[in-house]
């Protein structure tokens with residue numbers, strides 16, 4: 001039985017195997033080797049759709065329930081809560097399990113092999129601020145693999161897989177620091193290149209911060225005020241006012257929480273806020289967003305503008321809020337984005353420094369910083385890291401496939 005290397009990412013997933021000592025990534029979606037970690041439960045066709053077609057169904061406004069960033073739910077109580085979709089009561093262990101089943105069966109179809117064992121990546125820390133949740137997340141993910149039909153699953157820290165995939169960029173004896181900034185977490189591995197092709201791992205560390213958190217911060221700063229965040233709400237009696245409670249806006253700006261907002265209670269709460277608002281217009285937009293279920297469309301608009309502002313591909317990347325109101329948009333100036341994300345970038349930088357402290361190695365001893373993960377393309381992140389490792393040269397690994405490449409290689413190593 002062959003072993004399948006699986007990178008189950010917050011934003012993107014990929015699978016691979018080892019053939020004659022080399023990593024082979026498996027085409028998983030119309031020839032591509034990665035697919036978005038997204039599920040769309042299509043209410044009309046009464047079936048689940050995965051990956052890019054799930055994103056397309058959401059954008060097309062098809063009737064159904066969309067989910068993304070499911071990995072961020074691991075270790076939280078939401079994983080075991082049951083919901084009814086398509087007349088079936090399921091928990092999120094089952095939903096993630098079915099996503100993994102899809103990866104497994106697509107890999108089996110593409111290779112003609114059968115996989116009953118997985119070597120899965122894992123963040124160094126799923127929950128960096130809560131050891132109990134962190135341990136629970138691994139239990140949850142293990143249960144998801146079993147639900148998917150894998151008899152056996154072992155785990156490898158994602159940045160250690162990336163170190164393996166990028167070992168040839170170092171000379172023997174050199175020190176490399178993998179910096180893997182993904183959708184949900186930032187992960188680091190400090191390693192020394194051995195005399196042959198082996199690597200010596202000195203420390204791995206991580207923090208629960210990634211691209212989806214950047215999206216949330218930008219959404220809260222630039223979009224949610226348009227929906228009434230911070231608005232004055234009149235008391236039912238008297239002249240006094242209070243500020244609209246923040247919780248609903250926070251959840252609406254958080255990828256993995258959005259599906260949980262589409263309930264009668266939340267819609268009623270929003271209508272009540274609009275009714276007592278000093279200026280009801282922004283809160284009426286909130287009501288409309290919840291009724292039309294366009295929270296994910298907003299999150300996508302924020303993510304698109306984030307990438308455009310970061311790449312500086314257009315003079316003024318706007319967050320296009322046309323799904324709320326024709327012509328509505330929020331400008332996202334690159335300087336404003338950098339300022340909004342500065343604190344988070346610092347926390348990512350601190351986690352990299354903590355990795356060095358754990359290993360007892362001076363940052364100036366690092367020869368190479370190896371950047372992988374989609375969010376390593378963020379300039380504000382690169383700046384926060386290169387500043388701390390003045391002597392290191394930057395190497396850019398494959399942003400979206402370095403982890404799965406390393407996992408695929410590791411499935412071929414007998415001493416795993």
Ligand SMILES: Nc1ncnc2c1ncn2[C@@H]1O[C@H](COP(=O)(O)OP(=O)(O)OP(=O)(O)O)[C@@H](O)[C@H]1O
Pocket residue numbers: 008009010011012013071158181182183184185186210211212303306307310311372373374375376377378399400
């Ligand atoms: N060009 C870009 N500039 C900035 N950010 C980008 C770019 N391309 C992708 N991203 C961001 O990268 C993130 C996805 O990266 P990646 O696929 O490495 O994450 P992941 O592996 O799914 O997540 P994790 O490893 O944390 O579970 C998203 O938040 C996305 O917005």
Ligand SMILES: [Mg+2]
Pocket residue numbers: 009010158182183373403
């Ligand atoms: Mg990743």
